[in-house]
């Protein structure tokens with residue numbers, strides 16, 4: 001599938017030049033002349049990579065980058081910054097912003113396209129492998145960090161609730177019977193009844209808010225996690 005690149009740049013000439021050249025090598029491109037329209041679009045559809053100009057009419061590219069990198073849902077989107085200032089490079093690539101690369105203006109389009117390809121080839125270092133996402137990032141279960149994120153907010157779960165969610169998430173779409181969930185939680189030591197699971201699921205759903213819809217009850221069988 002062709003990758004989506006969003007280009008945010010208020011200079012029409014640069015915008016056209018960049019988008020034409022990216023399309024020529026089979027990327028799908030969307031252009032934005034300001035930060036607002038770009039951020040609005042990101043909410044709806046996340047791109048595979050962003051080319052972001054530092055100086056925008058309605059915002060500072062630094063702030064836009066910081067915003068994307070501090071939000072769980074958009075953190076993993078690679079960003080290449082366009083900058084006129086060579087001395088800003090440390091800030092761009094440093095911890096403060098965490099952009100993935102930069103190109104200094106005036107730049108060669110060939111060079112920029114090469115950088116785009118290189119960044120997309122990089123493994124996503126800061127995205128843990130043990131990470132399950134539902135609803136395009138609306139619910140993130142990070143089993144490595146023992147964290148559940150719903151719409152960018154961390155949800156506090158009890159250890160049992162987390163285990164149940166993790167089990168359901170281990171095979172999306174597969175129904176787990178109450179018996180199976182009990183086995184997983186307590187093995188041979190289970191002394192609780194089937195209904196205990198229903199109580200835990202009820203609490204889990206309350207805490208998950210909007211994302212509760214992903215947990216489905218299959219009457220007479222059990223539960224599953226599904227988008």
Ligand code: CA
Nearest residue numbers: 010053055056
């Ligand atoms: Ca600009």
